[in-house]
Amino acid sequence: MPDFVGQGMKAVRAALPGNASITVMDAVQSRMVLQESNWKVCTQDPKAGAPLNGRPVAFTVAKVEENCP
DSSP states (O other), rough: OOTTTTSSSHHHHHHSOOOEEEEEEEEEOOOOOEEEGEEEEEEEEETTSSOOOTTOOEEEEEETTTTOO
């Protein structure tokens, strides 16, 4: 798994396999993430360097202009 922290969520999704199970949650508030191009990755699971091997991937994100908590 690459290190996606700080990258735009739209680019991250494009970099992952098309069949990857991806969950995206707002790290700042409980907002819905509708347009992924407006969001950046704050955390990821699995961590960078871990094998993906078909595991689900979870990201917390913040709006591009916001700081990650």
